[in-house]
Amino acid sequence: MINPQWLHTFAVLSEMKNFTRTAERLGITQAAVSQQMRQLEQQHGQLLLRRGREMTLTPAGLALLQYHQEIQHAENRLQIRLTECESTCGDVGLVSTGSIGLRLYPLLLDMQQQHPGLVLRHRFAPDPEVVEAVLSNKFELGITNIKPDDARLNASCFTKEPLELVVPAGKTIQRWQDLVDLGFIDHPDGRAMATRLLSRVFPGNPGISSLPISGFTNQVSLLLAPVARGLGFTVLPHFARSSFAEQAAISVVSSEVAVVDTLWLIHRREWPLSSRAERVVAFLRGQLKC
Template sequence: MDQQLRVFVTVAEMENFSRAAEKLHMTQPAVSQYIQTFERTMGTKLLERSNKYVRLNKAGEIVYHHAKEILGIYTKMNYLIDDLTNKTSGSISIGASYSYGEYVLPHVIKKMHEQYPLIIPTVTIGNTKEIAKLVRKHQLDVGIIEGEIEDNHLLIEPFAEDAMYVVASPKHRLSKRNGDMNLAELAEETWIVRENGSGTREITEKMFGSYGLVPKKTLEFGSTQLIKESVEAGLGISLLSWWAIRKECTIGTMKIIDVKQLPMKREFSVALRSPFKTKALNVFLELVKEDKVDHEL
């Protein structure tokens, strides 16, 4: 059954029997036979076929959703069994929110590759809600998320604290101010914020609400890197993680604005779907917790 699921999922994702056969290292007739047998087993058609494409129908969408979860669980089971007798190796699928994933995770991956070259990581970057959802669906082995999140289906463990600062271009008028200022003074500025679902957006909104700050103008961007480039260009100001801005602040292309109520603090957490961990996952989690010291302010 697991091979039928793999063939079905691959055909659904490739939307083409020939491309699926190539990816699976099978012949096209063999792929077609697997799909026909699987559809008979399920008692209904799962794919709409034409000369140009193969697409999921309503029943196919339901089966695809659960097939991804089943294959994820099956893969984890095999890794756990292999771990009983073999040395640390295998694949590990990692998800991370933008602030951690873009600015800290590469250092962790580098250390893991140097110490455990047989571990093969794949990385997905997204906002906190997206990463939590993928972990919940067994499509990621582990997620690194930011801010506060409640999910009864996930095991969430904080492992590091992050400091959030208001930053601007060195040429911005606020960068030339001496001494602390109140957040309320920044209401007339253009604020560049992340999209809804982002942990950075969550703490920005929390800051606005806590101190009664109502920005006159906001711009919403879906990438921390894009926000940083925009701040450096003088488009506006933003609340960003120290981990994300430390390099720019060191070389002087971005400046932290002295605000009495800051920095804001938040936690970074590990999110898991199951308490059972492969050796590869345990190695990664240990490195994550060790590496936090190198990135503290």
């Protein structure tokens, strides 16, 4: 059996890629880190390649790191099963895309205040990482914009979210030229979202490429700051807009047409949700009225 302390030290070293910083993280001496690595390499062969300040894992090192991760996941699953009868204490991990995450995170904090025994972890991630995080058991719950086609996952409709055309407060948008005059605040999904919505609001328009770009950010929580300052318009999901603090400084352009996306709640199909995860889902759905 591999010494658990040595294995933990190796995992930290593979993350820090530096013996001194690893020793500081663990609160031990650098000599102790080196000794533990020598012990592991005597048992399992060369685990690390060091060239100057660079450090990489050998195939044996990668296999050992994967083994450590599998042990951690197994321990997490055991803890969930041992305490699954407890609905108001223990750990629940939720990973979601950015827009819905901005709406959910304050709600998770509200729930944790009501039930201090709960430990609610949330992470923002793009769709592929949401799916991978749930498949790898790093998070029990995930919310994604795309329904995954994977037999290992259970997916159910969580809520609906429309796209919105957002402009500075007081701006009137009646024709395509009004958007041209403002300029587009772009983001990683901006062109795709704008194309989907504006093709319906302004049918036959010249296309998003004809709009001048007046700004860009990859942080959805910051996307409306330039709009609020009158620097342009953008297209983004409803929950990202509704979570913005300065609502009086922006305006949503109303339209008779709508583009509405489904958000999917996913979890591993092989075992049921813990009772506390079910409680979290029920609370969030109740707050969103979905």
